[in-house]
Amino acid sequence: MKPVLAVEDLTVTIGTRRGPAHAVAGVDWAVQPGETLALVGESGSGKSMSVLAATGLAPRTARVTGRVHLLGTELTGLGQDRRRRLRGRHIGFVFQDPMTSLNPVLTVGRQVTEAAEEHLGLTRRAARSRAVELLEMVGIPSAGQRVDAYPHQFSGGMRQRVVIAMALACEPDLLIADEPTTALDVTTQAQIVELVADLQRRLGTAVVWITHDLGVVAGIADTVAVMYAGRILEQGPVDAVFGTPSHPYTEALLAARPDPAAGGAELVTIAGAPPSPLDLPAGCAFWPRCPVRGDARCEHELPPLVPVSAGHQVRTFYPQPTDGERR
Amino acid sequence: MSERQRADRQLGAVVPADGTAHAAVPKQREPGEVVAELDDLAVWFPTPAGVVRAVDGVSLRVRRGETLGLVGESGSGKSTTGLALLRLVDPTSGTVRVGGEDVTRWSRRRLRALRRRVAMVFQDPQASLDPRLTIGASIAEPLIVHRLTDGGAARRRRVGELLDMVGLRGELADRHPHELSGGQRQRVGIARALAGEPDLIVLDEPIASLDLSVQAQIMNLLRRLQRDLGLTYLFIAHDLAAVEHMSDRMAVMYLGRIVESGTPAQIWRDPAHPYTAALLSAVPVADPQVERERRRIILSGDIPSPVDPPGGCRFRTRCPQARPECAETDPVLAEVDPDHRAACLFAKEAVRAMRSA
Ligand SMILES: Nc1ncnc2c1ncn2[C@@H]1O[C@H](COP(=O)(O)OP(=O)(O)OP(=O)(O)O)[C@@H](O)[C@H]1O
Numbered sequence: 001m002k003p004v005l006a007v008e009d010l011t012v013t014i015g016t017r018r019g020p021a022h023a024v025a026g027v028d029w030a031v032q033p034g035e036t037l038a039l040v041g042e043s044g045s046g047k048s049m050s051v052l053a054a055t056g057l058a059p060r061t062a063r064v065t066g067r068v069h070l071l072g073t074e075l076t077g078l079g080q081d082r083r084r085r086l087r088g089r090h091i092g093f094v095f096q097d098p099m100t101s102l103n104p105v106l107t108v109g110r111q112v113t114e115a116a117e118e119h120l121g122l123t124r125r126a127a128r129s130r131a132v133e134l135l136e137m138v139g140i141p142s143a144g145q146r147v148d149a150y151p152h153q154f155s156g157g158m159r160q161r162v163v164i165a166m167a168l169a170c171e172p173d174l175l176i177a178d179e180p181t182t183a184l185d186v187t188t189q190a191q192i193v194e195l196v197a198d199l200q201r202r203l204g205t206a207v208v209w210i211t212h213d214l215g216v217v218a219g220i221a222d223t224v225a226v227m228y229a230g231r232i233l234e235q236g237p238v239d240a241v242f243g244t245p246s247h248p249y250t251e252a253l254l255a256a257r258p259d260p261a262a263g264g265a266e267l268v269t270i271a272g273a274p275p276s277p278l279d280l281p282a283g284c285a286f287w288p289r290c291p292v293r294g295d296a297r298c299e300h301e302l303p304p305l306v307p308v309s310a311g312h313q314v315r316t317f318y319p320q321p322t323d324g325e326r327r
Numbered sequence: 328m329s330e331r332q333r334a335d336r337q338l339g340a341v342v343p344a345d346g347t348a349h350a351a352v353p354k355q356r357e358p359g360e361v362v363a364e365l366d367d368l369a370v371w372f373p374t375p376a377g378v379v380r381a382v383d384g385v386s387l388r389v390r391r392g393e394t395l396g397l398v399g400e401s402g403s404g405k406s407t408t409g410l411a412l413l414r415l416v417d418p419t420s421g422t423v424r425v426g427g428e429d430v431t432r433w434s435r436r437r438l439r440a441l442r443r444r445v446a447m448v449f450q451d452p453q454a455s456l457d458p459r460l461t462i463g464a465s466i467a468e469p470l471i472v473h474r475l476t477d478g479g480a481a482r483r484r485r486v487g488e489l490l491d492m493v494g495l496r497g498e499l500a501d502r503h504p505h506e507l508s509g510g511q512r513q514r515v516g517i518a519r520a521l522a523g524e525p526d527l528i529v530l531d532e533p534i535a536s537l538d539l540s541v542q543a544q545i546m547n548l549l550r551r552l553q554r555d556l557g558l559t560y561l562f563i564a565h566d567l568a569a570v571e572h573m574s575d576r577m578a579v580m581y582l583g584r585i586v587e588s589g590t591p592a593q594i595w596r597d598p599a600h601p602y603t604a605a606l607l608s609a610v611p612v613a614d615p616q617v618e619r620e621r622r623r624i625i626l627s628g629d630i631p632s633p634v635d636p637p638g639g640c641r642f643r644t645r646c647p648q649a650r651p652e653c654a655e656t657d658p659v660l661a662e663v664d665p666d667h668r669a670a671c672l673f674a675k676e677a678v679r680a681m682r683s684a
Pocket residue numbers: 014015016021022023024041042043044045046047048049050059212277
């Protein structure tokens with residue numbers, strides 16, 4: 001199967017006053033048709049920048065290298081216009097703050113189909129009825145009337161639904177959702193997660209979902225990539241990564257969440273903080289915080305991404321024993 | 328409100344009137360004296376869109392040495408409840424008591440003393456620190472305001488001590504907030520709160536803006552400080568698992584009211600109010616197998632406007648179990664088990680029905 005979007009050896013270096021920031025330092029991932037890839041990691045690990053760069057939306061000050069394939073077409077080297085058209089036709093975006101995608105002075109109906117008018121050549125009238133259809137699809141009650149309302153008349157959760165309707169208007173092959181529920185309450189988050197999963201089943205859309213919430217990942221992902229300091233430290237099928245985390249970082253992250261079944265035991269913490277993208281270490285970026293802390297090799301040599309089981313890879317010299325071995 | 332209703336809305340264990348019942352069996356943790364107490368508190372804000380009933384009939388007690396957790400969706404009134412304990416908002420009705428004294432109508436001047444006894448830690452450690460002040464100066468500020476140290480040398484010593492308590496190196500005293508990470512800034516916020524040796528610390532979403540690994544560091548720090556210094560916390564968060572982890576008792580808020588209260592174990596294992604059950608079912612768990620098998624109770628719609636809350640039960644517009652009676656009667660917070668209360672006409676029964684639906 002040809003992946004919908006695949007990146008190979010992607011790097012993003014951003015020029016700053018204090019020198020080059022290595023936001024993404026060599027990343028490979030692919031999302032298959034109809035599947036969900038979750039990118040998870042702490043703040044600043046390069047999740048957003050890797051998808052922005054892959055889709056040609058990196059800031060002007062960024063230098064991007066590597067290869068990107070969208071439905072088999074190599075994007076790197078294509079002209080801006082061509083890239084923009086492909087993106088508009090095949091990819092929908094949903095960001096954390098719905099207001100960044102919405103124009104406060106346009107009715108939601110107009111916005112939902114604005115892109116579709118351009119890409120699918122809809123007339124105004126057809127666009128309006130399509131807008132109602134889309135708003136119904138994302139669960140906006142009385143869509144026929146709400147289509148003429150303005151964004152400020154909607155709650156946060158409803159706005160995010162509108163943005164999802166907007167993103168799906170062109171029937172994209174891929175939906176990129178960057179922390180779409182982070183600003184929402186859990187009950188609203190559950191509604192949105194359910195909505196996207198349902199739409200995905202019906203429309204067969206592939207999804208790249210960025211989040212720092214491991215619980216959300218467990219619920220939505222087919223495959224997951226755990227990012228740290230601009231690189232993927234572990235990736236694979238969600239069951240493999242959560243069931244037998246092999247990188248000390250993944251293991252520590254999973255253990256850091258309070259577990260109501262644990263009876264209030266002290267939480268596992270990871271000392272310190274991630275390195276600055278201005279000054280990435282030569283070796284394993286996690287080494288200074290690593291509870292395993294192998295040896296000098298970890299400090300000076302970048303560990304390669306090695307397979308531990310089918311489709312499950314980990315970037316460490318010391319893969320953690322699987323549950324089976326631990327017993 | 329009748330005496331009984333008032334009693335029903337009280338949160339927490341009832342202390343025997345003579346205070347002797349516990350003397351015979353020394354438990355691991357005696358219920359301490361009440362440090363702060365809200366009694367049928369209402370805080371309303373007049374706005375152009377109408378009167379916002381941010382808090383609308385909340386009673387709670389916080390006892391020395393314990394953590395009371397407050398959980399609920401955004402806009403449910405958690406922060407306003409916390410601010411009321413510092414008298415940073417003016418109560419519309421009801422009473423605020425701190426250390427047994429009724430502070431509801433205290434003057435601005437007297438409130439200075441209150442702010443030493445009740446301290447607050449905010450969500451955004453960036454916004455709560457003055458960017459122009461060094462870390463040391465920020466921490467020294469409460470020491471100066473409340474005249475707690477004599478002279479610069481004593482003050483510097485105390486600042487060093489406070490930094491050490493929250494796990495920061497002393498040399499950070501000369502830095503500015505922008506030179507610190509989010510987690511370090513939150514530690515500074517905690518050090519500031521500790522400066523006046525307060526009776527109560529209101530922690531308003533102290534981990535919400537932090538990364539996962541740093542959240543765990545801050546929660547461990549707060550618990551260690553509580554153990555070592557005998558601190559009392561009101562821990563406010565929308566993260567149910569965090570509140571469960573941190574609290575001795577917890578209360579769930581919805582639309583300006585407490586709808587359920589009890590121990591974390593009671594609430595987690597045996598929620599009695601439909602809203603709590605829905606909230607719990609919405610919390611994602613980091614286990615793909617569990618996530619695949621679980622059935623969520625998805626609430627429809629949004630939290631109604633606090634300008635015009637529904638009559639009868641406030642949750643009825645979203646409650647999957649709402650019945651005709653729910654529009655007629657405003658349920659009081661009534662005991663369903665010892666020390667476990669819920670404000671639902673069909674407490675427990677409605678949750679059972681929801682879960683088997
Ligand atoms: N415009 C920019 N100029 C300089 N550095 C940037 C810029 N945008 C991002 N960075 C840096 O690139 C790194 C990766 O950023 P990115 O936004 O991809 O992180 P993220 O994983 O999405 O984090 P978050 O969870 O906070 O959204 C960070 O260190 C960030 O500070």
